[in-house]
Amino acid sequence: MTDKAYYEGQIKKLEHELGEMTVALSQAWDQLVPFLQEVPFEAKTAQDIQPLLEAVTVAADSELAGIYLFKTDEWYTIPDQICLTDDAIQQLKALSNHETIEMFMKIGVSSHWAFAPIISEGKRIGVLGIGTYDEARLFTAVELRIIMRMAQRIAGQIEAAQLATFREREAIQAREMQIAHDIQNSIQPKDVPQNRLYKIDSYWKPARHVGGDAWGWMHQVEGQLEWFILDVAGKGLPAALAAIGLHTAISMALRLNRSPEEALRIVNETLYDAYTRTDLMATAAILSLDLETGRLQVANAGHPPILVQQNGAWLQLEATAPPIGVLPDLDIEMQELMLGADDLIITYSDGFSEIETGTELWGQMGLIQAVPSDTSDIDRLTKEIVMASQQAGEARDDQTLVTVIYTKEKHHARANHTPSQPRGRV
Structure with missing residues (x-):
């Protein structure tokens, strides 16, 4: 094979790979657009995490979505009856900053999940996951990249929601403390x-x-x-x-x-x-x-x-x-x-x-x-x-x-x- 033929073959291979990447990027963008449009600009309370999860399912075309927060040990899902096993929690806490993980969970109904870390100021604060009841479905590299991008997008909102929840709890505790003070003072x-x-x-x-x-x-x-x-x-x-x-x-x-x-x-x-x-x-x-x-x-x-x-x-x-x-x-x-x-x-x-x-x-x-x-x-x-x-x-x-x-x-x-x-x- 002449050098010219070799280089022409390499060029065609690169053009083919570039075409596949263009299609993948186009698909990813089509999926990210509704996500970016539907995710609330700011999550003020823990209740605002629900719309985030709904936007994730739209963008990833998945049946299930979940967010697990390390600090508060809280697990939010759509639908909300899905449980996270202790073994799964340990694997998620061991996840590094730049990797995704897939796992099967079976509590009642089997489900297949893919998770990506949620990182804020260089620290992992939790994980974002998409899931399906179809155990035969394999998550593509594009879908895994999408949830990585989604996790980056929602990190700020999640921290804002955690801070708002913390402040809400503080306010409740302060009210309870004031009630106790008033009762004790009254006696x-x-x-x-x-x-x-x-x-x-x-x-x-x-x-x-x-x-x-x-x-x-x-x-x-x-x-x-x-x-x-x-x-x-x-x-x-x-x-x-x-x-x-x-x-x-x-x-x-x-x-x-x-x-x-x-x-x-x-x-x-x-x-x-x-x-x-x-x-x-x-x-x-x-x-x-x-x-x-x-x-x-x-x-x-x-x-x-x-x-x-x-x-x-x-x-x-x-x-x-x-x-x-x-x-x-x-x-x-x-x-x-x-x-x-x-x-x-x-x-x-x-x-x-x-x-x-x-x-x-x-x-x-x-x-x-x-x-x-x-x-x-x-x-x-x-x-x-x-x-x-x-x-x-x-x-x-x-x-x-x-x-x-x-x-x-x-x-x-x-x-x-x-x-x-x-x-x-x-």
Whole structure:
């Protein structure tokens, strides 16, 4: 064969290949045009992915289409009942940036798929696939190139949809958090009770938007002032929800006229299984003050010591039982103390006592030293304790403080009572 004949043959071969490529490109363009026309310019939400998939099926002339997103582990398909197997997910995650993959899936009905990576800013964020129920159909090189081009086209829209979905979820979570905050805020007493026999004030501040601290009070018909303080372990929404439930449970027990230790025992019995399943626990203290006699009863389940100032001396009423949710049966010992005129009771959460001052914890001594010498103004007393705690260090936990002053003169029958011995003296 002469050189001329050889080159003429090569030219004819190249012309033939060029003709085939022209036909293929023409077919690809015919298929891409409707895709480019139908794909939304911007996908604002996850729902906008559906039109993207519909456009893919038109452009690729396929029965099925799907998008799998790596970050959120979400799988969108047309039709929407098609499942993606665990094995398929592993293969798709292993797909490189510049290759396609074909696979068969059989969950109910068999289907044949081809996938291409969706790449945004050089990173694979998911895959785009076209599929058919015809297992004998082979995807051509042109069809594989088409889905590669489609994947490039929709990468920006998919990221926009993911961002919009993320923002939507954030907005929902923010609304849920606000609802929890409003509910938790609503159960904290707004107006403290007024009575000539006592003065009461409080301070409540969660470490975050919501928290695990709460307190409440009520008057019993027999003449007792009762109040309680609780602290669910943890912070944020889970602790807040648990605190709301515990606050309700204690309030209901006291409304049934249960004594402080009976109320805590009933609450523990009611909540133990739920707390065990969710790995929760909570400290709580209930105090009952007989306004006529001055008898103070205290039931303390794992909560920081109740501080009582009498005649210039300080007593600590320590916990006599573990926190709620630790044991199925709460064996709690009630402590009693007779109060006299101007005796002061301080209940607080560990958000105060566990403030880090740089060298040590603020502790009970920090609280005691913050109490002014003149305790007649209870509002000023409470404010000075809070200000002193803020000066001592940053609070990293929820804070609750309830201060009570018994203002009635010592009762003449006080000597007839035999109170139990408090657990500590400062």
